[in-house]
Amino acid sequence: MDNWDEIRTAYQVARLGTVSGAAEVLGVHHATVIRHIDALEKRLGTRLFQRHARGYTPTEAGRDLLTVAQTTEEQFAQLSSRIKGHGETVQGEFIITSVAGLAGLLVPVLAEFQRLHPAVIVRLMTDMRIFRLDYGEAHVAIRAGAAPEEPDNVVQPLIRIRYGLYASKTYVEAHGKPASEHDFAGHRFVTAEQEGSRAAFFRWLRERVAPEQLVFRSTEPAAWDAALHQGSGIGFRPAWEAAAQPDLVEVLAPRPEWDSPLWIVTHVDLHRTRKVQAFVSLLKESAKSWPQCAI
Amino acid sequence: MDNWDEIRTAYQVARLGTVSGAAEVLGVHHATVIRHIDALEKRLGTRLFQRHARGYTPTEAGRDLLTVAQTTEEQFAQLSSRIKGHGETVQGEFIITSVAGLAGLLVPVLAEFQRLHPAVIVRLMTDMRIFRLDYGEAHVAIRAGAAPEEPDNVVQPLIRIRYGLYASKTYVEAHGKPASEHDFAGHRFVTAEQEGSRAAFFRWLRERVAPEQLVFRSTEPAAWDAALHQGSGIGFRPAWEAAAQPDLVEVLAPRPEWDSPLWIVTHVDLHRTRKVQAFVSLLKESAKSWPQCAI
DNA sequence: TCTTACCTGTGCGCATCTGCACAGAGGGAA
């Protein structure tokens, strides 16, 4: 049974009783139908039809094929309408992966998305490793930093996260607050672990302070946050996050050169789907009203 | 969904995860697989797979297709084995049509056939009209008289039924018994209705007796039989049938020129099937031991 | 880091399948 098209042809012949009728329904020439039947019977080693001048009458085997192929026809028709419908209705899982620390901004958008489309199951994945959009691990990814350039990925700019320099009140009480970057001498800083960190503000900082001033370094962003609140030093924080934390003091206000751009990344195979489009447009609209962010 | 082969291709890709693997299983070139997927997705308007360098990952639609096509694959495999098995095992309906009055010979054969193949349902059809072997009305037909010459029918000689002239004891007591065909004057005969009856012995009789001697004519063979027993006249009867009826007296013994040949007729499309072959060979074997019949 | 193996993707030439046209045959109606 390694030629399903011939089964489909035989099904129509069994259903309609004539080669010509089947050919018309299938949109092929009746000679093609005859050849399909001949090939299928030859392969099966049994006659599926009795031939006579008025048409083809199915044998027992032909009637068996008829019933089997009938359900197949229906199954495929339902499958087709389901698949085509998938492009129209928004439902099923929606998997989004993002850089850690963006949940505070994303969750309200996801909640609104789910309110608009109740049939959607939202899964927000934040992890150390980067989830891959190929392999189908996620529908949408929110990436930070330099624009991703992977092939097969559709990259759109979302927004620029504004970063400022902050310190806890306890730190300011103990060490004072530098008035500008020219006043950093003697101050202590919380920063990322890697030397070659790709964030612009980390590079900016490394160019202006001595390495021994970077007293707290971690690979874990949550650790930066905690160290900042503990008063371990001065560090960069997203402006929108710091604004909601009254125990932090703004040391230097956000500057455009510190901005970290966010990117919406989707796989080209999924980008056109209605589900992805619905979320992306909602996300872009919501981002316009995000506080302390530059468009 | 007007190309089932492409669905089959997509199914293998979804199952195996790679185009190359699917191509190997399907026995085609991997370029063909790619083209099938592209065509199917284009027609559906949705992506079934996410493409990456290590293979194809099915999307939701692709996974849906996978489950549907999986059952289709199984259904077709079962269908194939059933159909191929039909050639091997003898089962299902077996429809035989025959000239009326042959049931006494056929029924024992049919009973033996059913004993050998318990899964067979036997249907013996005797009717005024001739059942057509094309259109699938019967698997085997037993025809009498001249050899059938319909195209697409396989005709085999079965046996020659011997006919003799018989009368009931009551007729003989009343009118006497003619010694030979030269002694037919004054006797009464039971015969068929049509002038141009094709049976050889009827023609033989019409040539030797006056029309007014054919006192009982009927289109119905059972009526000849009844009229014979009632003593209405002398008539032809199969020798095997008369031998079992003690109230009949043999007027003239069977002659070769009165023989009526029987033919086994099968449709060429069914002739090769195991079921038909099994019955035909059993019938031929049984006929060798039929009493009062000429091979 | 380099190598290797495997997978996807595409242009080209060819085989296969399809469509076309016509022949043949059977059934139904007048």
Next chain:
DNA sequence: TTCCCTCTGTGCAGATGCGCACAGGTAAGA
């Protein structure tokens, strides 16, 4: 019986689809 319509069946020419070969790229392993 005769005519007509419909259906099957086949040879031939052309188009579609296939296999081939090669390029490009990724991941795994040494």
